[in-house]
Amino acid sequence: MNIEMMSDVVLDVQNLSKRYGQLLAVNGISFSVRRQEIYGILGPNGAGKTTTLEMIETLRPIDSGTVILDGIDVRKEPKKVKRLIGVQLQSSAFFDKLTLVELLSLFGEMYGRRVDPLLLLDEVELRDKASSQAAQLSGGQKQRFSIAAALVNDPVVLFLDEPTTGLDPQARRHLWGVIKRIRSEGKTIVLTTHYMEEAEELCDRVAIMDHGKIITQSAPQLLIDDLISDGFKKERVERLANLEDVFLSLTGHSLREE
Numbered sequence: 001m002n003i004e005m006m007s008d009v010v011l012d013v014q015n016l017s018k019r020y021g022q023l024l025a026v027n028g029i030s031f032s033v034r035r036q037e038i039y040g041i042l043g044p045n046g047a048g049k050t051t052t053l054e055m056i057e058t059l060r061p062i063d064s065g066t067v068i069l070d071g072i073d074v075r076k077e078p079k080k081v082k083r084l085i086g087v088q089l090q091s092s093a094f095f096d097k098l099t100l101v102e103l104l105s106l107f108g109e110m111y112g113r114r115v116d117p118l119l120l121l122d123e124v125e126l127r128d129k130a131s132s133q134a135a136q137l138s139g140g141q142k143q144r145f146s147i148a149a150a151l152v153n154d155p156v157v158l159f160l161d162e163p164t165t166g167l168d169p170q171a172r173r174h175l176w177g178v179i180k181r182i183r184s185e186g187k188t189i190v191l192t193t194h195y196m197e198e199a200e201e202l203c204d205r206v207a208i209m210d211h212g213k214i215i216t217q218s219a220p221q222l223l224i225d226d227l228i229s230d231g232f233k234k235e236r237v238e239r240l241a242n243l244e245d246v247f248l249s250l251t252g253h254s255l256r257e258e
């Protein structure tokens with residue numbers, strides 16, 4: 001990597017490993033993420049994706065290797081790192097009886113910051129739910145609110161773990177738009193997903209993990225082009241449309257809120 005690219009790197013992971021007994025969950029992986037990039041980590045269940053994120057997020061101790069986030073060593077200064085990152089919370093982590101405004105204000109106080117909850121809700125298009133309790137939100141609304149909560153400390157890097165799991169097609173595509181807009185406003189995003197279409201749509205680059213190792217990493221289209229150039233052919237020709245296209249054509253692309 002040349003000097004110009006290094007200066008643009010906000011997250012640098014080198015030889016990162018994590019072992020649980022005889023299981024080497026993460027096996028010496030290395031990758032870097034540039035500023036204002038959406039970087040995807042893909043892989044089957046048990047590949048080591050979540051463990052990787054949790055070590056970077058200071059939620060699990062690092063066995064070996066280094067992680068440098070915005071110039072700070074994650075192992076040596078975890079408290080500083082926590083102030084630089086936003087981590088998507090699952091809905092179960094919220095106090096269900098507080099309103100969205102109250103929750104965001106509370107999270108701001110935890111960081112010692114005075115936040116404007118309505119501006120954060122605008123970011124994820126939930127201002128009209130400002131007085132609602134977390135328990136009253138639909139699945140898609142909860143996912144969007146979890147992103148608003150992760151933005152409370154104005155993070156340098158935002159981590160999203162399976163952000164659209166369980167959402168219907170309209171809600172999933174709407175959340176893609178929210179994620180793209182957040183990136184366009186200067187954020188760097190690292191996400192995991194099981195949806196390959198989602199990775200193609202959102203990610204500038206992806207790393208594909210299996211058995212604790214990164215098998216390959218590049219821009220999605222370059223990986224596809226490399227596969228085709230190696231002589232890959234599908235067993236059947238891809239259809240011009242699929243069932244999701246039928247669903248969206250019949251029901252519309254607009255978001256349905258409960």
